[in-house]
Amino acid sequence: MERRTLFPGRLLPALLIMPQLVLTVVFFLWPAIQAIKSSLEREDAFGTSTEFVGLDNFADLFADPLYLAAIGRTAVFCACVTAASMGVALVLAVLADTEIRGRAFYRTMLIWPYAVAPAMAAVLWVLMFHPQIGLVGAWLNRIGIAWDYKLDGTQAMALVILAAAWKQISYNFIFFLAGLQAIPKTIIEAARIDGARGFRRFRTILLPLLMPTVYFLLVVDLVYAAFDTFATVYAVNGGGPGQSTQTLVLKVYLDGVVNANVGSSSAQSVVLMAGVIVLCALQFRFLGRKAAT
Amino acid sequence: MAGLRLDGLRKSFGSTEILKGVDLALADGEMLVIVGASGCGKSTLLRIVAGLETPTSGRVLIDGRDVTDLDPSARDVAMVFQNYALYPHMSVFENMAYGLKIRGLPRSEIRAKVDAASALLGLEALLERKPRQLSGGQRQRVAMGRAIVRDPKLFLFDEPLSNLDAKLRVQMRGEIRRLQRRLKVTSLYVTHDQVEAMTLGDRLLVMHQGVPVQLATPTEVFERPADTYVAGFIGSPAMNLLPGILGRNGTMVRVADTDIDLGLRRFDRPDGHPVILGIRPEHVRPDASGMTWPVEVVEHLGSEMLVHAGRPGDASLTLKTANGAAVSDTIQVAFPAAHLHIFDQATGLRIKA
């Protein structure tokens, strides 16, 4: 049965949603409109005058090899972060779902990283992988691997992927564990009696029944990796060395705030906004479908 | 096909002992029904046989082989669950084929076996459907089919009919019996429903709080219940159990102030021994010269009526009769000696004549 609370009149309901509305307008709608407006304008070098240039900023953007490289880089980053965090989370969830002593403790520990602030997560990984003072980084150099993420772009990318993926593992873990526990025990027992064991049972019974969770997390993780990793990536190495860890969100910031190219930066924001909208639409469609069945 | 033997099975969860020593032997092709109230440990017993639980002590032997420590997959048993436990993402065909695929049977053989089983169960038209597109009875059939195609050494049924409506239950009950007779698979069938137990089993095992109290044919269990628990559990409405005192060299029981003659039988206990006199409601006979009971409630069942009578104090009596004229504020009844059961009041066990 549906439960509804009815508020009398119009004033009270309006007042109740007002804080949300104000926040949305001030922190989302207003900047979004500003971004769209700026993306259609160009400032002169001194910022004294602006002129309307139509879609020129967008045309420039997609003709810019650096921007195209950033798109590619972001795609790789998103794919790796999503795959790594989902993969590890799934393995941990399957393990945590088995009957083991002290599993409540493990589960709690596994959920902790989610509560760590993104910049802190980055610092943690930097401290571990610092070529001189980091536990792992110094050890790598000792055994003869030239590890320095501040010089090597690929290593820097690996490190930001690691840091970003680690933060998302907890979130995925919670959903995977809940998904696994929602599978009726008798179905798994029926499979055991049918002779299915180990990975075969996982692949033919558990995974198919877990697919709704997989789809959901795929979208959530992609959105996270693409738009929500600024703090982590920026704190590791500020997008460097060079541009090797400059993902699209970092580029918006670096071009707009650091390099003061407001027109291009705004156009980039608008492109990102379109990306978010597409992903969210996908997610809503998926969730809508799930609710309907 | 094969026999099943259970040797001194015990199971505890934490400090509570759920199964308190179960010994059992099933002949090849036999259908044994385990019946008992909810929570008496029936499912636990079945799950131990399947290998889903490990016993605290005792052994499970299938076909003479000790399987106590084997994984379910290595035991070659099939189980039908109460909630069917069909794989929701697989079609009816795939549900039945799954166990065969795991065993690596060739495709053509799987097809043939599934076709044969679905013909047997009338599922031919549903093979492409998913479980959620089936009715309860159809799901039940698929679960049966999944067990049958495997051609296992042993069938295990855990209250497979309790999620069906009454009419379907009667129909499926008959079908299960026919199938089992035809396939001659040794079967262990668990239920809390005594009618199911009486109609399905070659033999019954009545369980009470983790203890097997009687193992016998349905007729034997009904006609000679081993103790007061079985007497009260099997048969509907339940057998009347009246406390009394044995007398006259074990040929009479005194209930309240009335001496009830035990006929030609003589029960081997000293006079004055406290006993329980048992008689089924359908055997209590209205008799103008008999014992007088105040009538409490009369239930009309069409051709017959069920009379609940009560003695001031504790004893109550239920009887079934077609003789409406005998029923007023009171009723006089006789207890025919041939239908009387005598139990020991202290132990509840049946006293043999």
Ligand SMILES: Nc1ncnc2c1ncn2[C@@H]1O[C@H](COP(=O)(O)OP(=O)(O)O)[C@@H](O)[C@H]1O
């Ligand atoms: N995994 C378990 N852990 C603890 N107690 C259990 C477990 N499984 C069953 N029990 C207990 O064992 C008793 C018997 O359960 P069960 O065998 O399912 O009874 P039945 O099938 O006869 O209704 C119940 O009291 C139940 O609570």
Ligand SMILES: [Mg+2]
């Ligand atoms: Mg049960």
